[in-house]
Amino acid sequence: MEVIESLGYQVYFDDTLASLEAFLAERNYSKIIVLVDTNTLDNCLPLFQQALPNLANYDVIEVDPGEENKNIDFCIGVWHNMLDFGADRHSLMINLGGGVVTDMGGFAASTFKRGMDFIQIPTTLLSQVDASVGGKTGIDMGSVKNIIGTFAQPQAVFISSQFLKTLDQRQLISGFAEVIKHGLIFDRAYYERVKTLEIDQIDNSLVKHSVSIKNRVILEDPKEKGLRKILNFGHTIGHAIEGYSLLNDASPLLHGEAIAVGMICEGYLSHKLNGLPLDELNDLIQTFRKYFNDYTFDSSIDTALLDLMRNDKKNLSNQIGFALLDQIGSCQYDIYVSEEDIIESLDFYRELITP
Ligand SMILES: NC(=O)c1ccc[n+]([C@@H]2O[C@H](COP(=O)([O-])OP(=O)(O)OC[C@H]3O[C@@H](n4cnc5c(N)ncnc54)[C@H](O)[C@@H]3O)[C@@H](O)[C@H]2O)c1
Ligand SMILES: O=C(O)C(=O)C[C@@H](O)[C@H](O)[C@H](O)COP(=O)(O)O
Ligand SMILES: [Zn+2]
Numbered sequence: 001m002e003v004i005e006s007l008g009y010q011v012y013f014d015d016t017l018a019s020l021e022a023f024l025a026e027r028n029y030s031k032i033i034v035l036v037d038t039n040t041l042d043n044c045l046p047l048f049q050q051a052l053p054n055l056a057n058y059d060v061i062e063v064d065p066g067e068e069n070k071n072i073d074f075c076i077g078v079w080h081n082m083l084d085f086g087a088d089r090h091s092l093m094i095n096l097g098g099g100v101v102t103d104m105g106g107f108a109a110s111t112f113k114r115g116m117d118f119i120q121i122p123t124t125l126l127s128q129v130d131a132s133v134g135g136k137t138g139i140d141m142g143s144v145k146n147i148i149g150t151f152a153q154p155q156a157v158f159i160s161s162q163f164l165k166t167l168d169q170r171q172l173i174s175g176f177a178e179v180i181k182h183g184l185i186f187d188r189a190y191y192e193r194v195k196t197l198e199i200d201q202i203d204n205s206l207v208k209h210s211v212s213i214k215n216r217v218i219l220e221d222p223k224e225k226g227l228r229k230i231l232n233f234g235h236t237i238g239h240a241i242e243g244y245s246l247l248n249d250a251s252p253l254l255h256g257e258a259i260a261v262g263m264i265c266e267g268y269l270s271h272k273l274n275g276l277p278l279d280e281l282n283d284l285i286q287t288f289r290k291y292f293n294d295y296t297f298d299s300s301i302d303t304a305l306l307d308l309m310r311n312d313k314k315n316l317s318n319q320i321g322f323a324l325l326d327q328i329g330s331c332q333y334d335i336y337v338s339e340e341d342i343i344e345s346l347d348f349y350r351e352l353i354t355p
Contacts, residue, residue, distance in 0.1 A: 001013060001016075004211055004212060007153050009154060009156050010156050011159065013159050013204060013208055017047075017121075020051065020158045024052070027155075028090075030090040030091050031059070031091040032094060033081075033085055035094065036060060036063075036097055037066075037069075038064060038065050040065075040097040040098070041062050044096050044121075044166075045060070045096065047162055061078055067140070067242075067252065070104050070140050072148070087113075088116070089113050089115075091117070092118065092119065093117070093119075094119055095120050096123060097127070098123055098124035098126060099122075099126050099127040099131030099255065101127075102127050103136070103138055103146070103149070105118060106120065107138050107139055107150060107152075110152030117155045119158065120133075120156075121163075124163075124171055124174075125167065125175025125176065125179075125207070126171070126174055128211070130178040130210070132159070134214060134218040142243075143244055143246060143308055144243055144308060145243050151222065169199060172202065174255060174256030174257055176202070176256065177234075177255075177263070177292070178259070179202075180260075181234060182209075183195075183328075184328055184329070185233050188328050188330075190209060199291075217230060224313075229334065230331040230332075233266060233325065236262065236312050237261070237265045237342070238263065239259075239308070239309075241253065241258045241262060241297070242258030245258060257295070258295075264284070264285055264352070265349050266323075267284045267285065268348045269322060269337055270326070273337065273341065275327070276326060277327065280325075285352065299343075306320075319336035321334060321335070
């Protein structure tokens with residue numbers, strides 16, 4: 001078992017979850033509530049129960065799965081359940097699921113009675129390498145991603161590769177977008193390694209390395225005043241596309257799929273505005289197109305996408321904020337880009353995927 005020290009808590013890489021048993025034994029929580037979605041109820045709760053045979057007394061809250069449920073209505077349902085179960089300030093919320101469960105459960109716990117303890121047990125690749133660590137919690141409002149939320153750190157994070165066995169290929173690839181991002185923004189050698197991998201070669205070492213990159217960034221800047229913004233590479237445009245797709249597509253893009261498109265567009269902006277060499281831009285494009293399908297959207301939605309980007313949390317005085325690469329493995333932040341250039345980057349993507 002390995003442990004990474006994060007912002008006052010530990011991230012345990014522990015396939016047996018023995019560290020979770022020890023963690024619970026050390027603390028005297030008045031009540032334990034496990035938040036799951038329908039899929040993690042079926043696929044992950046049994047593993048959790050096997051690992052903790054002596055944990056008899058806990059309540060389970062179940063929500064419907066998917067991004068479309070990461071909203072205030074579901075959150076209210078969670079808060080009602082917490083009240084019904086008699087949760088108090090000395091209770092613990094265990095979020096057992098992907099990024100939707102860890103984001104929304106963290107938000108529900110961090111606001112309930114002005115805040116109670118929670119831990120994250122991420123069960124998707126995306127939530128293991130990214131969402132469960134760093135204390136960003138939140139929910140969407142319509143198409144606007146993560147617009148209501150808190151910075152609230154969990155008491156601990158427990159990562160077990162056992163959970164990934166039931167995850168389907170599309171979800172694994174979605175999580176892989178954040179892995180590639182970690183290499184692009186921080187670690188060129190890591191990028192060179194991951195871009196050659198097949199999806200079935202994802203292993204513990206890669207999850208740990210991604211967490212260690214994210215952890216180094218958040219330790220330096222927990223509340224995203226500066227450096228942490230690099231973790232948002234691809235997200236200014238990616239979140240707009242994800243939010244748009246969520247409400248308009250019959251089969252919406254997943255978070256990782258949307259930010260993969262975002263990273264190609266923002267790769268283009270990195271080349272045009274921040275010195276990313278052309279051959280590195282082409283390499284980035286080739287990598288994303290190796291793993292991700294093209295996403296077709298026409299220019300009629302550009303206004304809607306720009307409207308969504310106007311809500312980005314990196315914006316300043318009505319200027320749309322970006323984190324952009326100057327070379328692979330290195331990223332700058334607080335770069336404000338004109339709407340003309342943003343549209344040019346969307347055009348670039350459209351031309352790229354046109355046969
Ligand atoms: N807080 C952060 O720092 C941060 C970072 C990155 C992404 N996010 C957020 O994370 C969310 C995306 O997370 P996600 O990709 O994990 O999506 P998700 O939580 O929707 O999970 C994806 C799907 O997999 C299912 N699932 C989860 N674990 C499973 C398992 N072990 N076996 C089978 N099925 C399983 C879920 O029920 C869901 O249907 C987005 O809302 C994104 O904004 C947050
Ligand atoms: O942890 C961070 O900081 C990130 O930006 C990680 C992102 O991958 C993640 O999608 C995050 O939820 C985006 O946050 P937001 O502040 O842009 O909503
Ligand atoms: Zn992300």
